[in-house]
Amino acid sequence: METTAPNERELGIGVIGMGGFGLFAVQQFLQTPHTKLVAIAGSKRDEAMVTAKRFGADQLASLDELVNHPDVDLVYIATPPFLHYEQAMLALNAGKHVICEKPLAINPEQGREMIETARQKGLLMVTNLMQRYNPMFARIKHLIDKKLLGEFLHGYFENYAGDEGLSPEHWFWDRSKSGGIFIEHGVHFFDMFAGWLGEGTVKAAQVLTRPGSAIEDQVQATVEYGDDETGKKLVNFYHGFTQTGRMDRQEMRLLFERGDVTLFEWVPTRMIMRCLADEETTRALLDLFPGAQLNVTANVSGKDRPLRGRHKEFDAYQQIEIRFGFGDEKQHLYSELLRLMFRDQVSAIRYPDTHRTIREENGLYSLQTATEADQLARQS
Template sequence: MTSDDMTNPPIRYALIGCGGFGRFCLDQYKQMSNLKIVGVFDLDQTLCTKTAIEHQITAYTDIDQLLKSDEIDLVHIATPPFAHTNIAIQALNNGKHVLCEKPLTLTLDEAQCMIELARSQKRVLAANLIMRYDPLSQKVKQLIDSNILGQPLHGFFENYAADEPLPPTHWFWKPELSGGIFIEHGVHFFDLYRYWLGDFKISSAQHTARPNQLTDDGRPIMDQVNCTAIVRDYIPVNFYHGFTQPHRLDRQEMRIVFERGSIRLFEWVPTSYELDCILSKHDFEQVQTILQPQSFEITENYSQTDREFHSYNRDYLIDGRYRITGDVQMPKTDLYGHMVRALLDDQITFIHNPNHQRLLTEDNGFTSLQAAVHATELASQLGSPFK
């Protein structure tokens, strides 16, 4: 417990939406000394009551009663995306801070309205974009900012996701409910690469429909999307999402290519990495300090006459080629829990101390949605099967 925890009373929290992720968050948040879990609401009152009994908290039967309660400081909206806006606006108008599952909402106009309301009410409105709170993501950010590997030149994210829990009846496939893959899912990774590399613009996008399969209301199942973003006017970053795989083959890879190497991270919440690079001994030691790797291998040693090289119109001296690997040293579920708690703890610290510099602000919820909306619009311009 910190001195701030002793000075400030716990933030009183209520969950709206008792699905699998909402219940996971309850398990994580009950570990936080600066948070008091007060109650839950879900349209499925049986599930709501069961969740409340498990956590010994109040099961609300009326969402308006929850939102107006003087016993609640912060509301966590863990519903499908189409429901976010109205709940968030009601919560903010009742003086509540809001933690909202991604995406913040489905349109930029709604997002702007929500953020302006939060600022006028002096309340937090945070999208639950947890990727910045991954310890490996933060190490990659340090590595990029250090310039040890030179300038970033190219990035990509490939998401080969499981579709087993997504039957044709699922709201995920209906853009008026989910926004589509870029908006419902892609915002996480737009935000992560913006954290790593800076602002970008979407330059092109595509989507494809699953052959010979339709949703329950007769519309195409848009299960693969791809787009390219341009960072700093010259760094292309490619984002691919395909919800086409069995659960056992669900896999993700992130990569950034630099002047003197490339780093790869694995799984959608990065749990491990591999760095292949050519460096001087001094720069290698700096990389070790940043990454704290579990292992490394010197794959090539360069003699004095082979140390010089020229690339990207620059001259360098190097001592070797290195393969560096590491992981987060914890089970994936524990990592996920750490990230969920770290994001909320960051927001709570800001609630108590407005001078605190948050890693994630309201603007990040907007800019990630902005990229997703633009990608969706560009993909649709090529000929949308929804028309």
């Protein structure tokens, strides 16, 4: 008779807050072997009822019942930010691992207490910063670290977000519930650039209020990365929740000494690179972005070689454009990132010394950066 190894016994999941995204995420989590949806609490929405029925899970009346359920090992929290601290602490003190949607908490003080409680109890307290599981994230990290286009110089992220689903009464606009745009939404992108460039310092930040209302719908911040020895770099972050849904789009650009990279979507799926390259660099770029479309913009020869920029001299034989990822279905990629994130954390539960791509400190650091930006914007 076959038996399950002790480290691979069935892992029971309890969910607090089963809305549309909660349902989407849980469907991905449950594709991890030896996992089961045990119970749902904190939501009476149709999604919760349907999910409980679909997976044979208990629909519980209280959070206390869920966190004390003997078959629940991990609690997934998909509620508004102001509830994360109370609900996570309830789960941690009941001896349950926790994965919560971003941000970790409404402020760093709460976040530090949550993480310290988890550490003392030997539990996970992880924020779902799934961006780091994106293969595009790793490719850009390699591009920066190996200096394939020279030194990284500057970047921006611009989020032209739709607000059609956010009525004036929605909790998103209530700072006491969301923390504001930097904290509720910006943490993903502060974390992404920290993963590429290391820890940064907020140098400037602004917030704008919609005319005739108290709604804060646009924010921007400038974060400085690096130091005098490695060279300082500035990255600008803009979030505006102002668009009709059909115009919702996101774009980020990274500028290097010999080219630039533009990424599209809030989880980057598509890329356009424009650069000057020699033969060796072109080969390295096409290895990094397999299957990419290569367009030659111009050949560089004769008196035009070598080239100069930033008082440096370098060689190139072509000006090229590389397009990558335009055939990918972005919703399928989002699904895969959720699966990768969850499997990574489950592996750490079963094998505690396992390396994790996202750890507790990622959620706290991104929250600290967002809080710095929010506070500085208010001073301005």
